[in-house]
Amino acid sequence: MENIHSEMYSLLIDTYIKDPNEREFLFNAIETMPCVKKNADWTLPWIGDKETTYGEGVVAFAAVEGIFFSGSFASIFWLKKRGLMPGLTFSNELISRDEGLHCDFACLMFKQLVHKPSEERVREIIINAIRIEQELLTEALPVKLIGKNCTLMKQCIEFVADRLMLELGFSKVLGD
Template structure:
């Protein structure tokens, strides 16, 4: 299982911590630059990812996943930090941290996840559900924040978004690798139905371009799992081409913060 160990080492090389995030400028821009509509969208994004970072756990991934759990805890910590730094109203903070109890769309997403990790579903189904969570659930949220990067706004948040999207891309790659190693795989129709129930029944998307983007991402994940596309959609968002969710990527060395933390960062496009 040398390839699995390589994934573990890649995860180690990407280690970063909440203390490395400088959100000073973001707090000023949140108050003075963002429109109410933009603040609302980001509030929903922060809420969604913070909740799932706390809820989703599948322990079977052993060495790689043990490291992944640690990184998901870092994600949870920094999203919590963002909420407390950007949302100054304590009642709104409480609402966001407890949205799983009060917001039906958040509860529906959590229920979808728990259905696959607490039921009698096969291990193959669990792996596919996990790949779907890592590869599709957050792609819309990442796209929303990359849109801010295109506008040159919220530098701390958008840098954090790059780090987390890299992490989730690696988690997706590992889930696809795990699935490729299984002897008892799902029928293609069963696999696509798992994703289709999420895209068309749970995510609750309404903006046409975002619907198209999520379907594009879903097709990309299906191809990574050696299954035919079901939507055949093009990417409507040119500004998110660098999101690290594809299966074959190259690495280059770069400095990821003023702490001189050395890490590996994905470049999209070419295979090894």
Template sequence: MRYPQFFDMYKDAIKNTWTVDEIDFSDDLVDLDRKLMPAEKHLVSRLVAFFATGDSIVANNLVLNLYQHINAPEARMYLSRQLYEEALHVQFYLTLLDNYIPDMAEREAAFAAVENIPSIKAKAEFCFRWMDSVHHLDQITTQDERRRFVMNLICFATCIEGLFFFAAFAYVYFLRSKGLLNGLADGTNWVFRDESCHMNFALEVVETIRKEEPELFDAQMESDIRAMMRDAVDCEHMFAADVLGEGVPGMSLKDTREYLQYVADTRLHLLGYASEFGSKNPFSFMELQDVQGLSNFFERTVSSYQTGITGDVSFDEDF
């Protein structure tokens, strides 16, 4: 086995098995009907619209681009498991739609968000731009093609899964900090864990490529990555302006921009680069997520997971 670290990641992923049927949305329905303000309902509506299509885009890139060119057998074992988890996430979001949006016309509008909601359309176009950069490649042979593939992988690890989805999780955990939509928060805890593992796997692949082909990682690539990260932050800030557009008490657009820049900097650090923005985390409820969310995650393992988690628990995950 040439890359045992990928096989270890595959085995760890198997231990994290969960099912959507375990999530209880009954309290959420009461919150939606009686407790959420109109501005918070708008926030939830936009989140659901993004979730309805976001993980399908990720799964498409996984199948059409990444699996084809990451050909180490042990790495493909992990990618196969990741595809299962992406399908599980899609099921979670579909169940969310069933519970939150019983009206079929509203549900169809949520599925069409990439066409009729500009802030979500912009994020989808960002994703498609990077998918299309390597989609037509049957084989990767030249250095330019290898560079484009690495950029696609970095984009999906750090910008799409690592920024777009983690920004969405922040809205969920903000509502949880107010005692709202605990069913959504419970499901998000599990998705949060999966997405962290997906990002770590992709970054391990990037690091493996860096060791084997260091000439790809020149000054131009760093410049391109920083430009890509700035573009992703701008894209997500546009979505934040939409999500918070009706005025959500306790969550300002200024603080959200600061948070997005902070997350972008943490992704750059994982790639071995210095900060681009120098921002700090303004959301105390996300600082607690490392401990509270993961401790709850492990407390529920015995009753909620099909396969228990063994080994040491780490509370220093990057979010």
């Protein structure tokens, strides 16, 4: 399914970005944008690292699917509310729905685990994911360019993370 999302993002870049240099920059974002690289660098070790427990991997998967890109999705939904870029906003709806289902699945898997990581470890994983998503939001997607309030967007990411913590069976990460 992720390959379908990647193909859609590629088609959107081809459609909306006419400058070949800018297009190349975006296609190679993992190398050209430090905050995107940081996102990938955080994600990859959870997959197949011998030091990572299965439970930690499930929590990281939930964080990737539930927290990462939540700011981007919210910004694109903001465009939809204004009737802008219908192709982008429709594909965003579908991809966001898929990512939500992946996150829900990770939470269901976590609830079935016998050997779960401690709440402290889960909290650490989630807080790191929040920081990375907020950095991505402020560097790669400067929401103020489209008239969004960055502080409110950060709060949106924190809200999503708190919902995830509750779904995993723990208290909110930020308390409120």
